[in-house]
Amino acid sequence: MxxxxxxxxxxxxxxxxxxxxxxxxxxxxxxxxxxxxxxxxxxxxxxxxxxxxxxxxxxxxxxxxxxxxxxxxxxxxxxxxxxxxxxxxxxxxxxxxxxxxxxxxxxxxxxxxxxxxxxxxxxxxxxxxxxxxxxxxxxxxxxPPHAMVHHAIFARRDTKPVRSLEELKGKKVIVFQDGIMHERLKLMGFEKDLVLTPTPAEALRLLASGQYDYAVVAQLPGMYLIRELRLTNLVPVAKAVVSEQYxxxxxxxxxxxxxxxxxxxxxxxxxxxxxxxxxxxxxxHEPPRVTREMALKYGAMILVPLLLVLAGTALWNKTLHKRVAERTAELAQEVTERNKALEALRRHQDKLIQADKMASLGTLVSGVAHEINNPNGLLLLDIPILKRVHEDAEDIFEERYQEVGDFMLGGVPYSEMCEEIPRILEEMQDGAQRIKRIVNDLKDFARRDDVGHKEPIDVEAAVKRAVRLVEPTIRSATGSFEALYAGNLPPVLGNAQRIEQVIVNLVLNACQALPGREKGITLATSLDGESGSVVIEVRDEGVGIAQEHLAQLVDPFFTTKRESGGTGLGLSVSAGIVKEHGGTLRFASTPGEGTTVTLSLPVTSRRS
CATH class of the missing domain: 3.40.190.10 (Periplasmic binding protein-like II)
Structure with missing residues (x-):
């Protein structure tokens, strides 16, 4: 080993x-x-x-x-x-x-x-x-796959060629044990005709020695081993019969x-x-690509002798140039299609990475909620008991005060503490209730919801939950936050947790854009009767966004805050959620003055 x-x-x-x-x-x-x-x-x-x-x-x-x-x-x-x-x-x-x-x-x-x-x-x-x-x-x-592995059928030069795996039925086929083609051929019912080897090299050596009919091996390793082992009697008779993500x-x-x-x-x-x-x-190991320069070079090598011999063949010259141009256009189209495929693969990888992060986030939130709710539940049970104890003991304290005058209670004169104790107990109970509400909002935000599950939701309720979730960040970023709710808005068909996620991202971005606490943020909801949409608008008085960057804001990994830890995934994920709900996300910004983000979601005819 x-x-x-x-x-x-x-x-x-x-x-x-x-x-x-x-x-x-x-x-x-x-x-x-x-x-x-x-x-x-x-x-x-x-x-x-x-x-x-x-x-x-x-x-x-x-x-x-x-x-x-x-x-x-x-x-x-x-x-x-x-x-x-x-x-x-x-x-x-x-x-x-x-x-x-x-x-x-x-x-x-x-x-x-x-x-x-x-x-x-x-x-x-x-x-x-x-x-x-x-x-x-x-x-x-x-x-996510980082390569595609193409598999080929190999045979001796004197063997009848085949074009697909199905044509191997009834033939003795060599594969290496536990490889993907071993599994695939077993599923196709070829198990009794399979000959197993520990490595692809052993499979090709066995085939080259004259034993059995065919070998199914990954195309690149097969060609590589044939060259390195000098197995000159072997050739691939069917290339890329199967392509697997790797x-x-x-x-x-x-x-x-x-x-x-x-x-x-x-x-x-x-x-x-x-x-x-x-x-x-x-x-x-891939076949060399024909570039325009190569085509022109070899074209010239052919044309010069022909021009010396046939000076009057102008028609042939035009025909040749036309063929070169057509081939060049075909190659350009192939390059464009390949670039599109690579871009789609990259986007898929980015989405999978984000999905992994959100799955880990859900696990973390569940653990946090459990650890916080246990001691907080004791507070919510014990504080009302302390309030009743204080109410029962208040008469005793007053009698002692009347008899002996002022006395110390908890290091503070009773004349002061008699007014402070009810206030302290009330603040403790309010704080415990606030902790419980924040933890519940966190659990709702990070819950793994069913993909595609939608129902009529109250957008303003979702917005309020999102604001409560990031309230500590808002307080540290600005002293001027204003939320204007229209009230009585029609329901939107969608997923409340996903809408909350979008609002959280937009508000956090607004907080990060502010240069100081003196600048403000405004969040407003309204109904656009003309388009039949509920509108959520987030305006900040921050540094703004350059015009050339506006079109790239929802691209995965694009961020103008890389040095401060920005990942460039928040707006990309938000745009995908809004698109799933049939809505739109628009950005308007003036550098130095601020940014306005407008989220529109179509209303539903059904009432929750």
Whole structure:
């Protein structure tokens, strides 16, 4: 078993040793940063250090080294090189993620069956190269895909070619054990005709020796191994018969570790490191692209001899240029479509990362609510009893006052405390009720609601809950906050928690935009009878937004407050929620004067 360690903050910390193999047991396969910080502050305030618990087994612990599993023979994705070191696309990508996230990782390579079993046994924390399938998703949580793996059918040159997996029925087919194609061919009913090997290299060697009919192997590793092993009698007879999403995988439930890798992957993609790693390992194995410059170069090499021999062939010259232009246009269209696909993949990855964060947020809020509600419930039960005790003892205190004069009570003269005690008890009860209301608002805000579940809701009630939720932030940001409610607004068909999330994001953005407490914020609700919409408007007297940035405000990860901890996800998530509700989100701003955000939601004909 191969083993190596890598520290994200110190690239030179590398060591190698051999470990005993695992037992073979294959298995089947948004908010902005301020809100989580607010929850963390609550947790630190109300939770005693003596009650802190150790992290659950199998979950990510930042103080430990993460064991990353890989296949010892799956080039160019992951393999052991001639110097005995881990190499390949997956290894470089994992090192880049570990470096940007400050994580320590340890590579452990072996047969694929050993790695799969090790993940389920807890000996492996994460697999860096795992193809997605519905069956595997029952026991594995997957990251967003960072590559697509195309699988091909290989055969000897004298073998009859086939074009699809279905044509392999009745043939002896070689696959490597526990790979995604092993699982797929079993589901297609080919299990009795399958010949299993521990690695793709063994599968191709067996086929090249004249045994069996075909081998189904990932296309890039297959071509790579044929060249490296000099298996010149093998050729791919059907390319890209199956394409699978390829990414990281952790044991079911280890969401904290997966979220860290998802965040690191997004950063590596944004910084351009991903493109460099991809081109280094995978781009060199793709067929070279025909560029316009190449087409013109070779066109000229053909045209010059022809012009010397056939000076009068002007018609041929025009035809050739036309063909070059058509091919160039086709290539430009292909590049455009590929860029669109990459952009869609990036947006999907961003949404998954945000979903992971919100799932973790829900768990955190549940824990905070439980820890706060228990002692606060005792306060709500005990304070009324103290008030009754004071009422019963008041006559006794008065008699003593009349008999002996003023006396000390709690270090303060009774003549002063007789007026203060009822006020103190009343303030304590009001404060406990306020804590209970805030915790309930937090639970409502972070509750995981059913996707697509909508019902008629009172928008103003949702707005008021959102304002209560961020009231401490409002008080620290400005001394002039005004909420103007129209009252008696018609219901809106939607999800109250999602609307609250949008209002929280808008109000927090307004608070962050203020240069000082002397500047104010105004929140107003109204009904637009002409368009049949409920309108929520948030105006601030902040620094404003440059005109060239207005069109980018809802783009994922776009933020003008990066240096102060902004993530650029709040408005992106809010815009998606508003779109789901059939509403609109408009921005108007003048630099130096402030910003106005207008949220419109269509009213429903149904009454709640």
């Amino acid at each position: 191969f083993h190596t360690a890598f520290t994200g903050t110190q690239k030179t910390a590398t060591r190698f040793r051999f470990l005993p193999p695992f037992s073979a047991n294959p298995f089947h396969a948004g908010t902005r940063a301020l809100f989580p910080l607010f929850l963390l502050a609550l947790l630190l305030t109300f939770t005693s250090p003596a009650r802190a618990q150790e992290p659950a087994p199998g979950h990510y612990n930042p103080a430990t080294t993460i064991v990353v599993g890989g296949d010892r023979s799956y080039p160019p994705y992951e393999f052991i090189d001639k110097d005995g070191q881990p190499a390949g696309y997956n290894v470089d990508l994992t090192k880049a993620i570990a470096e940007v996230m400050g994580m320590k990782v340890e590579f452990r390579f072996g047969s694929w069956a050993e790695m799969r079993a090790g993940l389920q046994q807890g000996k492996i924390d994460i697999l860096q190269g795992l193809s997605y399938s519905d069956e595997r998703s029952h026991s594995v949580d997957f990251s 990414g990281y995988g952790v044991a079911k439930g280890n969401r904290e570790l997966l979220t860290r890798f998802n965040e690191g992957l997004a950063i590596v993609i944004k910084t351009g490191q991903y493109a460099q790693i991809y081109n280094r390992w995978l781009g060199v």
